[in-house]
Amino acid sequence: MWIECFEGDERVEGADADALVEAMFGHIRAAHDVELPDDEIRLWARNFADASAREDGPVERLDTIGAIDVVPVTEDRIDDWLTFFDRDAFPDNPDWGSCYCLHPHTGDGPERPWRDLRADMVERLRAGATVGYLAYIDGRVGGWVNASLRSTYRKYDGLDPEGPAPDTVVGVSCFVVAPPYRRHGVSNALLGRVVADSAGRGARFVEGYPRNAADGGDADAFCGPRSLFDAHRFTPARDEGRFTVMRRDARA
Structure with a gap:
């Protein structure tokens, strides 16, 4: 799973969601002036991490499709x-x-x-x-x-x-x-x-x-x-x- 900062300047990858959330939280607080409370930043990162593990569908565009x-x-x-x-x-x-x-x-x-x-x-x-x-x-x-x-x-x-x-x-x-x-x-x-x-x-x-x-x-x-x-x-x-x-x- 992975998380990318909403500013696009940092991407964190790993198998453990908790570690990813804390790593991205630390980056955002250190690199960006964001007025959101700590809990909301962590929740955003958690939602992102969960989705990156859950969304496992194909990503390659097909050349042709059916009806x-x-x-x-x-x-x-x-x-x-x-x-x-x-x-x-x-x-x-x-x-x-x-x-x-x-x-x-x-x-x-x-x-x-x-x-x-x-x-x-x-x-x-x-x-x-x-x-x-x-x-x-x-x-x-x-x-x-x-x-x-x-x-x-x-x-x-x-x-x-x-x-x-x-x-x-x-x-x-x-x-x-x-x-x-x-x-x-x-x-x-x-x-x-x-x-x-x-x-x-x-x-x-x-x-x-x-x-x-x-x-x-x-x-x-x-x-x-x-x-x-x-x-x-x-x-x-x-x-x-x-x-x-x-x-x-x-x-x-």
């Missing part, structure tokens, strides 16, 4: 969703391995144990408070999109106050594609299904939030690139500085 089958996450697919996030989603980026796509719903806040985030998201899926889709390729989950109502996202609370009511908008907040399936059209297939289903879910609009300044890396594209929304006939609705709200009529 992509996109389906909504229902009760009988939660175990597949868990396997994807537990093992396959972030083997190359374990710093994100504790997110479980809960952040759009909760917004920024103190670090929490990954098991708590995992349990909270499972309850949201079961209750229908979070709506998302899985992309299956050759029987294995290769991708996910969170396509909940914007009214459920604390991250976007107060967005576009003169625009449509948040409970009438499906917000496409996150795409997660496992390394073997990236750049094979998985996000395109996921977004296509979201758009196709949105009117049937009672939504009037569908939105995305692509970043305005992306570095071109896979991790940086978690909101989806602007070109993806352009291809599905979304149009710019509001420039928020860090990102642009892209919107389309759900019934068109």
